[in-house]
Amino acid sequence: MTVSPDGKHLYTAGPGENSVAVFSRASTTGELAFVEFEKDDVGGVDGLNGATSVTVSPDGNHVYATSQFDDSVVVFDRHSSTGEVTFVELHRDGIGGVNDLSEARSVIVSPDGNHVYDAGRRDSAVALFVRDSSTGKFTFAEVKSHFSEGIDELYGATSVTVSPDGKHVYVASFENMAAVFSRNQSTSKLTFVESEKEGVGGVDGLDWTGSVTVSPDGKYVYAAGYRDDAVTVFSRNATTGVLTFVELEKDGVGGVDGLCGVISVTVSPNRKYVYSAYVTDDAVAAFGRNATTGELTFVEDEKGGTGGVDGFDRAASIALNPDGKRLYVAAKNDDALAVFSQNAMVGNLTFIEILEDGEGGVDGLDGATSVNVSPDGNHVYATSNQDHTVTMFIRNGTTGNLTFVEAQKDGA
DSSP states (O other): OEEOTTSSEEEEEETTTTEEEEEEEOTTTOOEEEEEEEETTSTTOOSOTTEEEEEEOTTSSEEEEEETTTTEEEEEEEOTTTOOEEEEEEEETTSTTOOOOTTEEEEEEOTTSSEEEEEETTTTEEEEEEEOTTTOOEEEEEEEEHHHHOOGGGTTEEEEEEOTTSSEEEEEETTTEEEEEEEOTTTOOEEEEEEEETTSTTOOSOTTEEEEEEOTTSSEEEEEETTTTEEEEEEEOTTTOOEEEEEEEETTSTTOOSOTTEEEEEEOTTSSEEEEEETTTTEEEEEEEOTTTOOEEEEEEEETTSTTOOOOTTEEEEEEOTTSSEEEEEETTTTEEEEEEEOTTTOOEEEEEEEETTSTTOOSOTTEEEEEEOTTSSEEEEEETTTTEEEEEEEOTTTOOEEEEEEEETTO
């Protein structure tokens, strides 16, 4: 799911319904109201079979969605007042010169709004498009592929991200590596620079790299190695984009705990701390971050079932409030959101409360899969793959505690 830049609307991709759903968001209460949905093969819409992701362009004028079964990227016009979307076109693998969109998993618009990048897992490729900012349409430019160009670093590409300065693109893949490309900001074209691969040049911690994130200052890149139970730190050359291995933090080494099965990593707004959620350890690990070197120092882990902490079974997603005072964890097997306070001085976490499906009037958290906080910090949203819902909570600005407001459920 994604929120429009103006904060007025929320969009979700429903792979089971082959659709994109639209909700309006009240500016004062944060409550959601169902507006409409666009469904594959209904009303001329096409390309949404198994919709996997959705994003809004930086100018807020267009919505883009990917499909893993239609092997496509779909373009919609967005009405800025109502949030409604109108089908414009789709780009499908193998049609009109477009190539390498098989099992499209991830789509992102560059910070300048001029280009669109899509990662196709089965084709092991990143497809590049030039975007017309007035119409939202885009034109296929080129593809970087494991199979056609021999770029081994793209095998099993799962996610793609652009650095904050827009100069470089980083791709995570199941080939146990992170690939680096320089980005021509005029043409969108990518030039392979290098890759950081597990076991090469002293690099460690990249076994099954599921995702990479660039720090807000653009100086460091953090990678999650699911099968290595590790977070790997790289320094980033802002001119070339080249990564240099700095260190890794590995479960069970040097007192580090709570890293078994890393699934999500985030940097705090003040850039001082890094937090990771792990599905196997049912834990959140906290690290202090050296802003100069990028290195991490283990602070603590908060593990389900210890010290009164609850709500961590199969932790699937983690989010920090914009002010950095509260951290929220979505736990799939606990059907819950766990809430922690963050000590801004030392980075450690304190368990505050758990919001559990069916308890105290809370609904819509059965199989909680993701959590996010609105940019103003006033509301928290969670998704569920069992209840098929988006659930909304009001956040107390003083205590950080959450109060259940409503759940928008599929079909209701």
